[in-house]
Each structure stands twice: as structure tokens, then as C-alpha cells.
Amino acid sequence: MRAMLCREFGDPSVLTMGEVDDPVPGPGQVKVEVHSVGMNFPDLLLIAGKYQTKPSFPFSPGIECAGIVVDLGEGVEGLAVGDRVMCDAGYGCCSEYVLGVAHRTYKLPDAMPVDVAGGFPITYGTTYHALVDRAQIQPGDVLLVHGAAGGVGLNAVEIGRLLGAMVIGTVGSDEKIDIVKQYGADHVINYNKENFRDVVKDLTDGKGADVIYDPVGGDVCDLSMRCINWNGRLLVIGFASGRIAEVKTNLVLLKGCQMVGVYWGDFANRDVPRNRANFATMFDWYEQGKINPHISAHYPFEKTNEAIDFIQSRKSTGKVIVQVRD
Numbered sequence: 150m151r152a153m154l155c156r157e158f159g160d161p162s163v164l165t166m167g168e169v170d171d172p173v174p175g176p177g178q179v180k181v182e183v184h185s186v187g188m189n190f191p192d193l194l195l196i197a198g199k200y201q202t203k204p205s206f207p208f209s210p211g212i213e214c215a216g217i218v219v220d221l222g223e224g225v226e227g228l229a230v231g232d233r234v235m236c237d238a239g240y241g242c243c244s245e246y247v248l249g250v251a252h253r254t255y256k257l258p259d260a261m262p263v264d265v266a267g268g269f270p271i272t273y274g275t276t277y278h279a280l281v282d283r284a285q286i287q288p289g290d291v292l293l294v295h296g297a298a299g300g301v302g303l304n305a306v307e308i309g310r311l312l313g314a315m316v317i318g319t320v321g322s323d324e325k326i327d328i329v330k331q332y333g334a335d336h337v338i339n340y341n342k343e344n345f346r347d348v349v350k351d352l353t354d355g356k357g358a359d360v361i362y363d364p365v366g367g368d369v370c371d372l373s374m375r376c377i378n379w380n381g382r383l384l385v386i387g388f389a390s391g392r393i394a395e396v397k398t399n400l401v402l403l404k405g406c407q408m409v410g411v412y413w414g415d416f417a418n419r420d421v422p423r424n425r426a427n428f429a430t431m432f433d434w435y436e437q438g439k440i441n442p443h444i445s446a447h448y449p450f451e452k453t454n455e456a457i458d459f460i461q462s463r464k465s466t467g468k469v470i471v472q473v474r475d
Contacts, residue, residue, distance in 0.1 A: 179223040182217045
């Protein structure tokens with residue numbers, strides 16, 4: 150089968166198309182004919198050798214996809230050959246076929262197009278788990294979302310608003326403000342023009358945000374601790390800034406707040422029933438028109454490297470999709 154391969158660590162230009170053996174599903178696995186792949190910031194880290202997972206060379210990027218089930222391993226229940234599905238595979242989705250774990254492979258809602266489904270599992274799975282399971286967000290809470298125009302960020306704005314929060318988003322350019330407002334943000338801050346700490350304090354009468362959704366880390370995390378409310382929850386989503394923050398624990402004490410780790414991938418393995426219930430809720434929301442995944446760009450399979458480079462440029466909003474098949 151054809152696959153976009155990484156044979157050495159580097160930037161997106163190291164990726165080249167090649168031929169590899171078709172995968173054969175083992176116990177509990179599903180073989181998926183890949184139609185669309187959702188590209189994510191971790192793909193950039195994966196091919197640079199900076200991600201927590203380091204596959205052996207050659208490997209394909211792509212941690213999530215959608216397509217058609219073509220074969221089942223021993224013991225798989227609830228799925229059948231021909232089912233339209235989405236899955237998160239860890240890596241390897243930028244290929245014509247990929248193996249998914251059955252309990253992290255989900256049948257698509259009838260109305261969901263396959264390109265939308267390809268970019269759904271990672272960001273929506275992470276965000277729902279973060280806001281509902283970890284932060285236990287409540288109607289009326291003030292939710293501060295960093296990187297609000299990105300994949301996970303835009304989902305956080307959308308779901309936070311749906312759950313009744315007042316949403317404040319931060320972005321790095323004025324061009325991204327409109328899309329964040331479209332998805333439900335009450336206020337959007339360009340952090341290159343304004344100090345978001347001061348604006349958040351002003352908007353909340355000095356109290357600060359109840360929940361802070363932080364996929365950026367670094368200086369953003371440091372400053373977030375200066376505008377978190379009493380009993381607030383700072384959700385550690387990722388480190389897109391490239392620096393892992395070193396939090397002053399005296400602030401955690403003085404604010405009576407919590408720093409809450411969000412590792413959706415491990416949660417999905419540890420609590421399968423709850424994770425699948427989360428997806429059932431989100432699929433219901435999709436069918437009712439309550440959530441509307443945003444795709445800012447589609448790329449053909451042969452230009453996977455350009456899709457990842459577009460994410461690296463920080464010009465994308467929402468999801469970037471690679472089309473392996475029409």
C-alpha cells in the first residue's frame with residue numbers, strides 16, 4: 150500500500166511517498182481503509198522526534214482518521230466490515246490502510262461526512278474530557294481558552310459555550326478573531342496587542358477565570374496563574390509554545406486553585422465505557438446541529454507535508470484535513 154513515510158526526524162519536508170506492506174489486524178484491532186486524516190500539532194512533533202511516542206523508522210504520521218472497516222481481528226464486537234468509522238491510531242493514518250484499536254474506533258453518525266469525521270476524535274475527545282470530566286465546568290463559569298482558533302481551542306470555545314460558560318478566547322492575530330466569535334466566544338483577546346491577564350481581570354470584576362484551557366504552556370501558563378479565580382481549574386492540555394512551564398506553587402496555594410492534567414489518550418484506554426459515552430453525547434450534539442466542526446483547509450494525500458507545514462505556520466483555524474481517498 151502507499152504511505153507517506155518519515156525515514157528520518159526533521160521538518161515536514163522529510164516526508165516522502167513510499168510503499169509498505171498492508172497491515173493485518175490482530176486481536177482487538179480493526180483494519181480501516183483510510184479516506185481522510187485529521188492533521189494535528191502532535192504530527193509536527195512526531196516527525197521532529199519530539200513527541201512522547203517515537204515509532205521505528207519508517208513510519209507514517211497521522212494520529213486520527215476516518216474511513217471504512219475492511220477487516221476485523223479476533224474478538225472485535227460491535228463493528229462490521231463496511232462500517233463508516235473514525236479512529237485515533239496513535240500514528241500511521243497517512244497511509245491507504247491503518248490498524249485501529251476497536252474500543253477507540255467509533256461508527257460515524259449517518260449525517261457526518263467522512264472529511265469532518267477524519268478530524269473529529271482527537272480534538273473533540275480531548276476537549277469534552279477536559280471540560281466535563283476534569284474541570285466539571287458549570288453554567289455561569291468563566292472559561293478562558295488559549296489558542297482559541299486552533300483545533301482543540303475552537304472545540305473548547307464551542308463546547309464551553311454549549312455547556313453554559315462565559316467564554317473568553319485568546320488568539321495571536323486579528324484575522325482569527327471572527328472565527329472564534331462565530332463559535333461562541335463572548336470576548337476575544339489578541340495577546341500580541343493586549344495583556345490577557347489584565348483584560349480577563351477587567352472582564353470578571355477582578356475575580357479571574359474559573360476554568361483555563363491551556364494547550365500552549367510556557368509564558369501563557371505562567372500568566373494564566375495570575376488571572377485564575379479562587380477555586381479555579383487550570384487544564385494542562387499541551388505545550389504548543391515549546392516550553393513546559395514551571396509553576397510557582399505559592400500561587401496554587403494562595404488562589405485555592407487546581408492544576409489539572411488532561412491526558413485523553415490514556416483516559417480512553419483506562420475508562421472505555423465513559424469515553425464511549427462521551428462520544429455518544431457528542432454524536433448526538435452533531436446530529437442535533439449543536440456542534441459544527443470547522444475545517445480550514447483540505448490537502449491531497451501527496452501533499453501531506455504541506456498540510457503539516459500549514460499547521461506549523463500557525464495560520465490554520467480549526468482542523469486541517471488530508472484526503473487519502475475521495
